[in-house]
């Protein structure tokens with residue numbers, strides 16, 4: 653039997669593994685706001701269940717069984733976010749917190765009914781891929797908005813889901829998945845980025861820009877922002 657905390661740890665380790673060479677106790681301590689000792693205790697427990705490989709000072713990695721659980725919880729989270737936005741009309745910036753609660757309570761049956769009702773969506777409202785029921789994730793080649801150069805054009809693929817204030821701001825600027833953008837200029841000081849989007853020009857700082865994933869249009873593709 654696994655607990656809500658077990659699921660949250662496995663999900664977080666999975667998420668960190670996407671970006672990091674090695675996931676460490678201190679990375680998890682920072683994410684959860686617990687002491688490294690608390691994290692170590694939890695990792696030992698997860699290792700006993702066979703969900704992670706963990707040795708002190710060598711970091712932690714998911715086993716096949718651990719990855720399967722993490723992907724199932726992520727699938728439920730993203731399906732719930734999609735359902736909350738599309739069907740219940742919950743505002744975009746509020747669905748993450750709700751999905752964090754509900755993801756642990758969902759049965760296989762209701763998960764499948766939601767997936768069916770939504771027409772088997774491939775991405776959630778923030779543009780994150782929804783793993784299949786067998787745990788497959790479709791990966792798309794992408795880069796960070798902050799890596800674009802002046803005059804490059806791109807389509808927004810994914811925005812981070814955890815920060816309601818940032819999401820509200822991005823929504824107001826129309827910087828949402830599917831939007832076409834063009835980098836007009838990058839200020840030499842502070843790296844402020846001016847972007848052309850459908851409803852005009854907006855400015856974005858590096859911290860926000862580095863959290864947004866885009867697909868660059870190749871030169872000559874000639875897409876006009878719409």
Ligand SMILES: [Zn+2]
Pocket residue numbers: 729733747748749751813814
């Ligand atoms: Zn979320």
